[in-house]
Amino acid sequence: MPGKDTYKRAQKVLAGGVSASMRIHPYLERPVYVTHGDGAHIWDETGAKLLDFNNSNGATMLGHNYPAVQDAMQELMNKGPVSAGESEEHVQLAERLCKIIPSAERVRYASTGTEATSLALRLARHVTGRQKFLKFNGHFHGLADAFLFQPRDTIHASAKPQAVSGGVPSSYAYDSLSVSWNDRDALDAMMEREGTSIAAIICEPVWYNAGCVPPDEGFLEHLREVADQYGCVLIFDEVLSGFRMAPGGAQQHYGVMPDITTLAKALANGMPLSAVVGKAEYMEQLAPVGPVAHSGTYSGHPLAIAAANAATEILSKKKTYTDLNKTANWFYEQLQESFDAANVPVRVQGVGARFGLYFNREEDVRTSEDAATNDHNLNRQFVTGCFDRGVYFHAYRTAGAPGHSGITLSHTREQLSEALNVIQDVAKSLER
Ligand SMILES: Cc1ncc(COP(=O)(O)O)c(C=O)c1O
Structure with a gap:
């Protein structure tokens, strides 16, 4: 066989x-x-x-x-792609993303969804000066250490979460809070208890990693409200939902604006490219202008950027x-x-x-x-x-x-x- x-x-x-x-x-x-x-x-x-x-x-x-994507990459392959360099094509793609993703004012590229969600969390921690974050049980944000915890006990929300991987520092557990998706009461209770120490609320605005669980009517709006009330950064992880039902992803479809968004997957039709996009005042905290570290040899790899320029031309219509x-x-x-x-x-x-x-x-x-x-x-x-x-x-x-x-x-x-x-x-x- x-x-x-x-x-x-x-x-x-x-x-x-x-x-x-x-x-x-x-x-x-x-x-x-x-x-x-x-x-x-x-x-x-x-x-x-x-x-x-x-x-x-x-x-x-x-x-x-897909022909348009293949042609764009082939053209660059014939010329000779150079890693770790900026090009006009990087700017062109960022201009388009700022136009079609409603909450995007600045863009930073990376290579994987996990890098993007990790960076979004780092940014949120920096701008709030807080360490904890709130996620929803089962929502997938990649396998970075911070996201590798799940609640030990969904009834007693205060119980320390448990690591779902070996090798994850157990001290991180105290920073990871979670409640059930679409459960307003649990969310409100958690925010009342922990809200002022939470840097970010992160979610998959459509929970595709459990098949497809859309937000209840008004739930994303409620997330926006509580994030504002407690001074937390609202992160939409649109690695899967981006471009999935509208050019501007779930935030456009449901009309709710996050502060920071992560994109990957459809962005470059399968080539390794991700992006963190969001409010200029937050995004300008990234190095080299601000103090939040981020760089990478392959960030915005030219072949992936070529693929994304071709793909988003179609996905922006x-x-x-x-x-x-x-x-x-x-x-x-x-x-x-x-x-x-x-x-x-x-x-x-x-x-x-x-x-x-x-x-x-x-x-x-x-x-x-x-x-x-x-x-x-x-x-x-x-x-x-x-x-x-x-x-x-x-x-x-x-x-x-x-x-x-x-x-x-x-x-x-x-x-x-x-x-x-x-x-x-x-x-x-x-x-x-
Ligand atoms: C919503 C979401 N966020 C983050 C990730 C992690 O992306 P990657 O596998 O590119 O690191 C995934 C991957 O499936 C995802 O679905």
């Missing part, structure tokens, strides 16, 4: 057999070895063609091998989203109908180009507790059944909230209809 054989080789030379822990497909119990992608499809090392609902964990929003949201909403309705027709209780939730499937659930998923009810036994049967028939859903874990999936600008209604036929057949075969 090629996939299994490669994994055996990998386990002898790659730590843990992979290059990133989430590359193990937990239901297939091995990584999927991908050779290349084109449009809505990827190919694995056996030559199998798979309709891709993972899209590089949400990074390839336009689709794989309203028309792109009229078409995309129409296709996405049509697909989510059809998906729900497919599960209903197969008589399998699955709740489909989607916003813009990304969605979540909650197995063994009929009600809305609103909170961290709701998301955790996903039935992984059914989820696994579904994902492996689809995989065998050429439809690829990634999975990130075998317990708790499900992973996120999505479509791209390259997914056609015809391809999606074919996938729906497979999905309905597989759904019918699930054993409860």
Whole structure:
């Protein structure tokens, strides 16, 4: 078996057999070895063609091998890209981001989402002179030390959080506060107790890392209010939600302005580029003008900047989203109908180009507790059944909230209809 054989080789030379822990497909119990992608499809090392609902964990929003992005990178490859240098293209992209991201007045590039969220937190700590921050249970902001804590006990919010990784300084636990998503009462109680020592409130404005859990009506507005009331910096981690449903991401879609935003993934259609954007008065605290350290050899890598200039030209157009949201909403309705027709209780939730499937659930998923009810036994049967028939859903874990999936600008209604036929057949075969 090629996939299994490669994994055996990998386990002898790659730590843990992979290059990133989430590359193990937990239901297939091995990584999927991908050779290349084109449009809505990827190919694995056996030559199998798979309709891709993972899209590089949400990074390839336009689709794989997207011509305008490929051409821009190829042109630079032919000339000779130079790392660790500034170019006019860096300025051009920042000008566009300041135009299309409503709260962006200044931009700083980095390479990964984790770098961006870490820097956003550092900035917030500097401008407030405070150390603690508030996040929401299960929201994913990358694997930097600060974010590697979860509440030990969701009932007694004051209990010291526990580290979810080895090697994380336990003293950091005291800085990490969290409450359940969409739980206003818990948020208000936490703010009343800790608000004046909190530097930042950070959230995924649409919680895609648990499938897709949108904010309740008024919840983001409430975050803005309490952040102002207690003098905290409001950070929207739009690494996934950026460009997902509107050119200006979730902040534009819901009309709520954060102080600082993190972007990555769709920004460069899968090339390693992230950005911290926000209020000039905060952003100008970054070195070399201000005292907050940030630099990096690969920050704003020229190939990624070329890709991002090409990608955001398309992602800055309203028309792109009229078409995309129409296709996405049509697909989510059809998906729900497919599960209903197969008589399998699955709740489909989607916003813009990304969605979540909650197995063994009929009600809305609103909170961290709701998301955790996903039935992984059914989820696994579904994902492996689809995989065998050429439809690829990634999975990130075998317990708790499900992973996120999505479509791209390259997914056609015809391809999606074919996938729906497979999905309905597989759904019918699930054993409860
Ligand atoms: C919302 C969010 N923030 C941060 C990150 C971390 O980004 P990266 O994997 O590029 O470090 C991710 C990655 O999935 C994410 O989804």
